[in-house]
Amino acid sequence: xxxxxxxxxxxxxxxxxxxxxxxxxxxxxxxxxxxxxxxxxxxxxxxxxxxxxxxxxxxxxxxxxxxxxxxxxxxxxxxxxxxxxxxxxxxxxxxxxxxxxxxxxxxxxxxxxxxxxxxxxxxxxxxxxxxxxxxxxxxxxxxxxxxxxxxxxxxxxxxxxxxxxxxxxxxxxxxxxxxxxxxxxxxxxxxxxxxxxxxxxxxxxxxxxxxxxxxxxxxxxxxxxxxxxxxxxxxxxxxxxxxxxxxxxxxxxxxxxxxxxxxxxxxxxxxxxxxxxxxxxxxxx
Amino acid sequence: xxxxxxxxxxxxxxxxxxxxxxxxxxxxxxxxxxxxxxxxxxxxxxxxxxxxxxxxxxxxxxxxxxxxxxxxxxxxxxxxxxxxxxxxxxxxxxxxxxxxxxxxxxxxxxxxxxxxxxxxxxxxxxxxxxxxxxxxxxxxxxxxxxxxxxxxxxxxxxxxxxxxxxxxxxxxxxxxxxxxxxxxxxxxxxxxxxxxxxxxxxxxxxxxxxxxxxxxxxxxxxxxxxxxxxxxxxxxxxxxxxxxxxxxxxxxxxxxxxxxxxxxxxxxxxxxxxxxxxxxxxxxxxxxxxxxxxxxxxxxxxxxxxxxxxxxxxxx
Ligand SMILES: Cc1ncc(C[n+]2csc(CCOP(=O)(O)OP(=O)(O)O)c2C)c(N)n1
Ligand SMILES: [Mg+2]
Numbered sequence: 001x002x003x004x005x006x007x008x009x010x011x012x013x014x015x016x017x018x019x020x021x022x023x024x025x026x027x028x029x030x031x032x033x034x035x036x037x038x039x040x041x042x043x044x045x046x047x048x049x050x051x052x053x054x055x056x057x058x059x060x061x062x063x064x065x066x067x068x069x070x071x072x073x074x075x076x077x078x079x080x081x082x083x084x085x086x087x088x089x090x091x092x093x094x095x096x097x098x099x100x101x102x103x104x105x106x107x108x109x110x111x112x113x114x115x116x117x118x119x120x121x122x123x124x125x126x127x128x129x130x131x132x133x134x135x136x137x138x139x140x141x142x143x144x145x146x147x148x149x150x151x152x153x154x155x156x157x158x159x160x161x162x163x164x165x166x167x168x169x170x171x172x173x174x175x176x177x178x179x180x181x182x183x184x185x186x187x188x189x190x191x192x193x194x195x196x197x198x199x200x201x202x203x204x205x206x207x208x209x210x211x212x213x214x215x216x217x218x219x220x221x222x223x224x225x226x227x228x229x230x231x232x233x234x235x236x237x238x239x240x241x242x243x244x245x246x247x248x249x250x251x252x253x254x255x256x257x258x259x260x261x262x263x264x265x266x267x268x269x270x271x272x273x274x275x276x277x278x279x280x281x282x283x284x285x
Numbered sequence: 286x287x288x289x290x291x292x293x294x295x296x297x298x299x300x301x302x303x304x305x306x307x308x309x310x311x312x313x314x315x316x317x318x319x320x321x322x323x324x325x326x327x328x329x330x331x332x333x334x335x336x337x338x339x340x341x342x343x344x345x346x347x348x349x350x351x352x353x354x355x356x357x358x359x360x361x362x363x364x365x366x367x368x369x370x371x372x373x374x375x376x377x378x379x380x381x382x383x384x385x386x387x388x389x390x391x392x393x394x395x396x397x398x399x400x401x402x403x404x405x406x407x408x409x410x411x412x413x414x415x416x417x418x419x420x421x422x423x424x425x426x427x428x429x430x431x432x433x434x435x436x437x438x439x440x441x442x443x444x445x446x447x448x449x450x451x452x453x454x455x456x457x458x459x460x461x462x463x464x465x466x467x468x469x470x471x472x473x474x475x476x477x478x479x480x481x482x483x484x485x486x487x488x489x490x491x492x493x494x495x496x497x498x499x500x501x502x503x504x505x506x507x508x509x510x511x512x513x514x515x516x517x518x519x520x521x522x523x524x525x526x527x528x529x530x531x532x533x534x535x536x537x538x539x540x541x542x543x544x545x546x547x548x549x550x551x552x553x554x555x556x557x558x559x560x561x562x563x564x565x566x567x568x569x570x571x572x573x574x575x576x577x578x579x580x581x582x583x584x585x586x587x588x589x590x591x592x593x594x595x596x597x598x599x600x601x
Contacts, residue, residue: 032401073405098401100575100583106403121405122372123341153318156340187318187326187338194318194340 004222007285008051012218014281015085016046017274020247022081022094024270027261030098033106034074036257037151040182040215040242041075042082047221048147049082052229057087060114066144067133069118071126072151072180073107074259080104080113088115124157126150127177131163134172134235145229149178153185156194161206167235168207175235176228177208180215182244184255203237215240248273289456292429295393298450299324301436302361306332309440312359315350317343322452323363323393347373347388351380354387359440366392366408366449370415381445382418388446389439390415395425395449396488396538397567397584403574408449409567413543415447416516422469423516424448425487425537425545430459431467431513438469451488451538453577458491458511472519478508480599481561482526483591485536486512486545489565493536496591505599518548527553527560532598534563536591541566563594 019042027033045068049055053066070079077097084091089103096102103113107121118129130148137144150160167175179199187193196202203210209231213220221240228236244258245251248270251262262270305312306328315337320326329336339346343364350360363369369392370377381388397407415423422444426432432450439446446469458475467473475490476497483493490511497507508530512519526533533553535546546564553560565586572584581587 030401098403098574100573100579102574104574105405106401106574107405109403109405119405121403122367153341156318156342158342158344185318185341186322187316187320193338194342 002226004219009218010281010285012046012050014278014285015050016042016218017247017278017281019046019078019081019085021271021274021278023077024248024262024267024274026077026081026094026097028264028267029095031261032098033077033261034259035248035251035261036184036244036254037072037180037182038075038078039246039248039251040244041072041078041149041180042246043216043218044149044178044221044240045078045082047218047225049086051222052225053147054144057115060088064142064144067117067146069120069126069130069133069146069148070108071120071148072123072154073120076104076106076108079108079116083113083115086115089113123151123154124159127160127163127167130175130177131166131172134167134175135170137174138172144174146175147178148175149180151185152179152181152183152190152196152199153193155179155196155199164203164206164208171233172235173232176225176238177235178238178240180242181239182242184244184253184258186255186258188255199239207234209234209236210239211236212239212241215242216246247277291454292457293454294426294429294432294450295322295324297429297432298391298393298436299327301433302328303331305437305440306335309359311357312361312440313337313353315339315346315360315362317341317346317364317368319364322365323391325361325363343368344373344376347376348380350388351384351386359387359389361389361391363391363393365406366395366411367406370408370411370447374414378418382420385420386445387443390447391436392447392449394452396451397572397580397586398488398538398577399452400577400580401574404571407572409538409540409572410543411447411449412515412537412539412545413547416543416548420445421516422446422514424469424514426450426513427487427490427511428455428458430457430461431464434464434467435469435513438467442469449487455488456491458494470514470517470519472510472512472514472522475509475511478506479530480506481532481534481595482508482510482530483534483536483595484510484512484523484526484545484549486515488538489536489586492588493591495588496595499588499592500595503596505595507595512545515545515548518552520552523549523552524556524558527558532561534565534591534594534598536565536586538586539566541568561598563598565591565594
């Protein structure tokens, strides 16, 4: 297993803060969108695009690329800003999120934005799509790996469990799925809305290799991604224990920021907090 | 121009549910993690025992509602229009329509005025999907007052029903007294006119009334029909409009395929009535993210375009 040095980790943490700042600015400008679930998903997606996945922003259609499918499409601002910072399109485009005639739709669309693999926004589809990509990879003897991120509330959809069964049945070890386990959906806490209890045991019982980690700890994320990629004959599930709204104090664990953007005061406060963190990380670098 | 009173039809739905909950002890409500948006939360607070939070699992919710209905409950089921129809079509087909179950599907966030969430969330096929199902009644109320009345009628009448409203606040068109005689399946002549008839439903009714004033100043007399029930459609009224005005515009926040415009066209064809027709709606494309007013202009679904089409139709 690979060992990640402090500098690599530190740089990724810094990137994650930068992405969080983008998210706040984008949603503030668009006056709509989903801060909570975008912020909680950032660290894992940053680790994927900036350290783990084989991908080339200049060749988004490379048949051998690793794929990331954002099943929880409402976290589009996280994906878009990471794609922009990776070089798939100019960072300036982020300003136009959710505007008419713009490549950045409210929810991801595969042909609108370079780097977006699947059109999502209706929850519950992504893992099935990922299975299709993984099955094609096996058929074509390709070495690429398929990643998919879902929300915890999203796993209420029956389709997720149909997909879970298929990935396990076909031993799709070229899939690593992740659940953003932030314990919140829209109507409240996941355990009050529709009890999930042990996400870990559920996926284990469906024949998956399950790993549970702190979803904001870059080192743990990278280590888990390596373990998952090396695991044979089973698909892997990484349960990311996260905080909805992570990085902005008043958004953290606050269900009201699921689908409500920051107003001007909130945006200023959020940017201030994130800039402070950014400075601290830069100093440590 | 007088200032319009804006009321959200979703609030009218929530309020009607509370009234109905008091009246009908067998009325139950189900939602799929969107109760704050659909306003079923208002009922949930009042009658927590008769509210079932079903989580993000719409297909399961529909079939569960059918089971509840089979035991004499009156289930109202709510989520966004995309998830209330397309996501669960087979469950509705088997367990609700085919089974003639007394399930009331009340969807919010229909049409493109949903805006910035984008085409994934802008449902423009629901009226078509529901209309094609035997036994299904399909309704699109036009303002908050009518929504409240319709929800009451839905509860009183037995059978599978689908109703949809938009996301946005909507100008009030009616006072409660205007709707004393409202019936599911009967269109309303809101304003009379002899040059053409504008038949619309849901969010499009109010812009057609605005368009009528503009047309009037230009010497064109438009009849305004609020066709809140798309199925069973008020065939008699459509035929009357065709014969008396000889020109019809239909307007809906929906695909031009399969919805209100299609229903009107079918009547004209079936009855062999010669009548000019323009169907306004989304022209067989997925739209995009954007501010609702910008989208309605870009996709030609506002007062301005109704006026333009009316002039075209009357001039020819
Ligand atoms: C099929 C479907 N049903 C409902 C919705 C509306 N919706 C959008 S986000 C959301 C809650 C998602 O919760 P979760 O999966 O936990 O995501 P996160 O907490 O990461 O934002 C819901 C119900 C949807 N997009 N798709
Ligand atoms: Mg969640």
